[in-house]
Amino acid sequence: MSDRTTEAPPPPPADSAGIDPYEKNWMRFSIVLLVVFFAAVTVAGFALGFQVPGEDAEVDPATVTQSGPFSDPGLREVADGEYELYMIARTWLFEPRELEIPVGSKVTFYITSVDVQHGFKIQDTNVNMMIVPGQVSKLSYTFDRVGEYPFICHEYCGSGHAAMYGTIRVVQETGGGA
Numbered sequence: 001m002s003d004r005t006t007e008a009p010p011p012p013p014a015d016s017a018g019i020d021p022y023e024k025n026w027m028r029f030s031i032v033l034l035v036v037f038f039a040a041v042t043v044a045g046f047a048l049g050f051q052v053p054g055e056d057a058e059v060d061p062a063t064v065t066q067s068g069p070f071s072d073p074g075l076r077e078v079a080d081g082e083y084e085l086y087m088i089a090r091t092w093l094f095e096p097r098e099l100e101i102p103v104g105s106k107v108t109f110y111i112t113s114v115d116v117q118h119g120f121k122i123q124d125t126n127v128n129m130m131i132v133p134g135q136v137s138k139l140s141y142t143f144d145r146v147g148e149y150p151f152i153c154h155e156y157c158g159s160g161h162a163a164m165y166g167t168i169r170v171v172q173e174t175g176g177g178a
């Protein structure tokens, strides 16, 4: 009987709520980290203007293809070597799916979805956007290398997701007959 009482651990200090001081320090550290992260995201989003890549405009996904540039998706040359590409993402394809541009072209992509959330990523480039119904995602890229640039939907969007891809073919300038 008397042995038992001497082996019992000492009672915790009155203010510890039974938490080990070592563990308490880690809890304080975690809370400080959360505050720092929250502050960083808030400052980046509101003070520095960081946004989800490419949000350009809001549209009605039900009517976006009936008029305006998305009624006729495709490439438009807006200046020498500069293009705008209006593209529709839908389950499960991109319109247009294949395109060809001369090397050195700067393309500004305007992409919207008419149904669910899709993604748009061009291999070997930093072009990588979310395509959200109701929004137009916008991003520019200059294609300096001849070759094939596959692009894919990289946001799971249903059973046909894996078939949602296309190709941008960047070719030597053919005008002038060289």
Ligand code: CUA
Pocket (backbone or CB within 6 Å): 090, 091, 092, 117, 118, 119, 153, 154, 155, 156, 157, 158, 161, 162, 164
């Ligand atoms: Cu569209 Cu995955």
